[in-house]
Each structure stands twice: as C-alpha cells, then as structure tokens.
Amino acid sequence: MGTYSEQKEDKAGLIISAAQKLFGLYGAEKTSMREIAEGLHISKASLYYYFPDKENLYKAVIEKEQAEFLGTLEKNIIDNSDPAECLRRYALNRLSYFKYLVNLGRVSPESISDFKPLIADSFRNFREKEKKLVMQILEKGENIGQFKTRDTYETASLFLDILRGLRSVFFNNKKLVSINDEEYKELSRRVEAATDIFIKGLMYKK
Amino acid sequence: MGTYSEQKEDKAGLIISAAQKLFGLYGAEKTSMREIAEGLHISKASLYYYFPDKENLYKAVIEKEQAEFLGTLEKNIIDNSDPAECLRRYALNRLSYFKYLVNLGRVSPESISDFKPLIADSFRNFREKEKKLVMQILEKGENIGQFKTRDTYETASLFLDILRGLRSVFFNNKKLVSINDEEYKELSRRVEAATDIFIKGLMYKK
DNA sequence: TTCTGACCGATTTGTTTAAATGGTCAGTTA
DNA sequence: TAACTGACCATTTAAACAAATCGGTCAGAA
Numbered sequence: 001m002g003t004y005s006e007q008k009e010d011k012a013g014l015i016i017s018a019a020q021k022l023f024g025l026y027g028a029e030k031t032s033m034r035e036i037a038e039g040l041h042i043s044k045a046s047l048y049y050y051f052p053d054k055e056n057l058y059k060a061v062i063e064k065e066q067a068e069f070l071g072t073l074e075k076n077i078i079d080n081s082d083p084a085e086c087l088r089r090y091a092l093n094r095l096s097y098f099k100y101l102v103n104l105g106r107v108s109p110e111s112i113s114d115f116k117p118l119i120a121d122s123f124r125n126f127r128e129k130e131k132k133l134v135m136q137i138l139e140k141g142e143n144i145g146q147f148k149t150r151d152t153y154e155t156a157s158l159f160l161d162i163l164r165g166l167r168s169v170f171f172n173n174k175k176l177v178s179i180n181d182e183e184y185k186e187l188s189r190r191v192e193a194a195t196d197i198f199i200k201g202l203m204y205k206k
Numbered sequence: 207m208g209t210y211s212e213q214k215e216d217k218a219g220l221i222i223s224a225a226q227k228l229f230g231l232y233g234a235e236k237t238s239m240r241e242i243a244e245g246l247h248i249s250k251a252s253l254y255y256y257f258p259d260k261e262n263l264y265k266a267v268i269e270k271e272q273a274e275f276l277g278t279l280e281k282n283i284i285d286n287s288d289p290a291e292c293l294r295r296y297a298l299n300r301l302s303y304f305k306y307l308v309n310l311g312r313v314s315p316e317s318i319s320d321f322k323p324l325i326a327d328s329f330r331n332f333r334e335k336e337k338k339l340v341m342q343i344l345e346k347g348e349n350i351g352q353f354k355t356r357d358t359y360e361t362a363s364l365f366l367d368i369l370r371g372l373r374s375v376f377f378n379n380k381k382l383v384s385i386n387d388e389e390y391k392e393l394s395r396r397v398e399a400a401t402d403i404f405i406k407g408l409m410y411k412k
Numbered sequence: 413t414t415c416t417g418a419c420c421g422a423t424t425t426g427t428t429t430a431a432a433t434g435g436t437c438a439g440t441t442a
Numbered sequence: 443t444a445a446c447t448g449a450c451c452a453t454t455t456a457a458a459c460a461a462a463t464c465g466g467t468c469a470g471a472a
Binding site: 042 | 413414415416417
C-alpha cells in the first residue's frame with residue numbers, strides 16, 4: 001500500500017470513527033452528514049470524497065464492528081478443542097456482542113426491520129460468516145464422534161436463530177434501550193440453559 | 207345464570223364479535239368506537255354500557271381468541287400419551303395459532319411492543335397458562351422416566367421462548383403482513399427441527 | 413489528489429386549524 | 443329498572459402550508 005491510500009484509509013477511518021460515535025449517540029437516521037463533518041472540522045462535501053453516500057458510510061461502520069467481533073470470537077474459540085465447550089463460548093460471546101450493540105444504541109426497531117438493501121446485505125453476510133464458524137464446530141464434533149446432526153448447515157442456522165430468538169424475545173418483553181447487569185445475567189442464564197439442552201440434543205447416543 | 211345476564215352476555219358477545227372483525231380489518235387503533243356501534247346499529251354510548259372503555263373491549267377480544275386457542279390445544283394434546291409427541295404437537299399447534307393471528311393482523315410492531323398495561327396482563331396470563339400446560343407435559347415425561355430436567359417450570363419457559371424466538375426471528379426477517387403457505391412450511395420445518403433437538407436434549411440417558 | 417462553498421430537489425419539522433375520537437351523563441324507552 | 447340514547451366535552455389526530463434541514467452534486471480552489 002502506498003502513502004496515498006494509507007492516508008486515505010486513515011482519513012476514512014477517522015470519519016468512520018466519528019460517525020460510529022454519533023450513530024451510537026443519536027442513531028444513524030438522526031445523525032446528519034453535516035454533524036459528522038462539523039465534528040471533524042471538515043466540510044460536508046469532503047465526506048462524499050471518501051464515501052459515495054450516507055448509506056455506505058453506515059455500512060462501513062457496521063462492518064467495522066462486525067469484523068472486530070468476528071476476530072475476537074475466532075480467537076476465543078479456535079484454541080479450545082471441545083466442540084460442546086466451543087458452542088457454549090460462542091453463545092456467551094455472541095450475547096456479549098449483543099449487549100455491546102444494544103448499549104451503543106445500534107439495536108432498535110428501525111435498525112432491525114426496515115433496513116436498506118445494502119445494510120441488509122452486510123447483516124446477511126455477517127450471519128453467513130457466523131454460520132460457517134458454527135458449522136466448523138459442529139463438523140469437528142461429528143468427526144470426533146461427539147455430535148450427530150442431520151445437516152450441519154441447517155443445524156448451525158437453527159442454533160444461531162434460537163440464540164437470536166431468545167435475545168429478540170427478551171428484548172421485546174422489556175422495551176430495552178440499554179441492558180443493565182441484572183438483565184444481562186438473566187439473559188445469559190437462559191441462553192446457557194438453552195445451549196446446554198441444544199448440545200445434549202446433538203450428542204451422539206452410544 | 208339468569209335470563210338477564212345471559213342476554214347481557216349475548217349482547218356483549220355480539221359487540222366482541224363485531225369489534226373482532228373490525229380490529230382484524232383495520233387494527234385496534236384505526237377502528238373507532240363509532241364504527242363498531244354503527245355496524246351493530248346501536249349508539250356509541252351503548253358500547254359503554256357493556257364495556258368501561260375501548261381498552262377493555264380490546265382485551266375481551268384478545269382473551270376470547272386466547273381461550274379458544276387454549277381450548278382446542280388442550281383437546282389436541284390431552285388424549286396423547288407420549289410426552290415427546292405432545293411437545294411436538296404443541297409446537298405445531300402454537301405455530302398454527304400464530305399464523306392465524308398474523309393473517310388477522312393481530313401481530314404487528316405496535317400490537318406487540320407498546321401495549322397498554324391491561325393488554326400486557328392478558329398476554330402474561332396467556333403465557334402463564336401455556337407454561338403450565340407445557341409443564342404438565344414435562345412432568346409426565348419425568349414421571350415415566352423419559353425426560354430429565356433441572357426445573358420443569360424453567361424448562362417449559364425456555365421451550366416456549368425458543369418457539370416464540372424462532373417465530374420472532376422469522377417474522378423480523380421478512381416484514382410480514384400475512385403468511386403464505388410456503389413461508390409457513392419453511393417456518394414449521396424449522397420449528398419441528400428445533401423441537402426435535404430440544405426433546406432429544408431432555409431425554410433421560412440410560 | 414484533496415477539499416470546499418454554493419446550490420438543488422426532496423424530505424422533515426413546526427405551526428395552525430378543523431375534524432374526529434374516546435368518554436360522560438342526564439334523561440328516555442320498553 | 444335494565445337497556446339504551448343524543449347532546450356534549452376535553453383531548454387526539456388529520457390536513458395543509460411554510461420554513462428549515464437533509465442528502466447529494468459540482469465547478470473550481472488549494
């Protein structure tokens with residue numbers, strides 16, 4: 001990489017960070033490009049030199065967060081050799097990421113449901129990557145004769161949807177803006193219980 | 207019951223049915239008390255002879271639907287002796303009820319999240335009844351040595367939340383107004399798969 | 413290459429006004 | 443006296459319009 005593109009990435013990174021902060025404070029829709037530019041002491045038009053439009057800037061913020069999470073997740077999992085323990089860790093790590101997103105204001109009705117196609121793609125992509133990670137764990141479990149599944153892809157998808165569903169149910173019951181420690185403990189207790197039963201349900205019966 | 211209260215219940219029942227129909231067409235918020243009264247050829251004030259306010263009328267509609275569902279559900283389950291099969295039936299019956307509610311327009315962001323306390327109570331009550339039904343099934347499974355759970359109440363609650371979560375995830379992905387046959391099949395396939403794994407996870411290991 | 417001010421059409425916001433809504437009540441009806 | 447009603451009220455919602463703000467563009471300066 002040359003100096004230019006490095007500089008460009010630096011500047012783009014600064015913009016992403018500034019946008020990330022403001023999106024976290026006010027939400028993406030309530031944050032204007034003018035505000036982001038003013039915070040960086042540059043003109044609004046400059047933002048459009050680095051990002052074609054607001055949607056792509058938002059996408060960059062989302063994908064930055066997703067990449068960070070997937071990175072730490074892989075590290076946290078790969079070193080562990082027991083597939084069941086891997087699934088347990090996955091569930092709790094994923095929940096921790098959820099808490100982070102909620103407390104950042106990144107999870108809300110409008111952020112989830114009526115997403116623009118571009119952002120929806122990012123989420124789909126993220127979920128696919130998650131699925132593949134879980135698939136790897138399941139396949140490992142099959143190979144060492146610990147698990148027995150019909151279809152690792154379907155099972156991984158189901159596992160993630162169950163976790164997502166539990167979060168969603170918990171989230172819908174209380175109208176959450178942020179998660180405090182008590183709520184988080186309660187939710188992780190349920191997620192752990194569900195994961196344990198799920199794992200038992202995958203176990204190979206001798 | 208005397209003639210008077212029977213007549214009163216008849217009339218109240220008519221009002222509930224009329225309201226049910228209109229709520230289904232336009233939603234509770236977009237249906238006015240005037241409309242309901244006009245459809246029954248009575249004055250708006252008369253509605254307030256039978257129901258203290260709109261909220262309680264809506265509550266009556268909700269509880270009528272819930273009672274009907276719980277009734278058919280119990281019938282559909284009680285005659286079956288295998289607990290695992292009971293859980294499977296429960297899951298699919300519950301899904302069928304969900305489809306019914308969605309296609310009636312009874313499930314929507316505003317109907318779910320920002321409910322008035324009164325209606326929220328009805329839902330809590332309904333969920334408690336569901337939980338007790340599932341608990342009965344689980345206890346039966348424990349008694350015949352088929353299941354092994356830490357806590358039947360917690361497990362029942364978890365089972366229902368997982369089902370609810372899967373519906374919620376499916377519902378949030380597509381922005382549903384009604385469920386067609388394909389979507390319903392897809393959803394029941396997933397619910398069945400989750401239920402099967404869940405049941406396996408409850409099985410007593412010899 | 414990087415950045416900007418001036419500018420555009422479209423959307424959002426604020427404000428005002430009229431209509432409709434949920435709810436009440438004294439009194440009629442049968 | 444239980445069942446019902448028309449007239450009425452305070453509050454919410456709908457409509458309409460103006461002003462501000464928004465995302466985005468572009469010729470040209472640095």
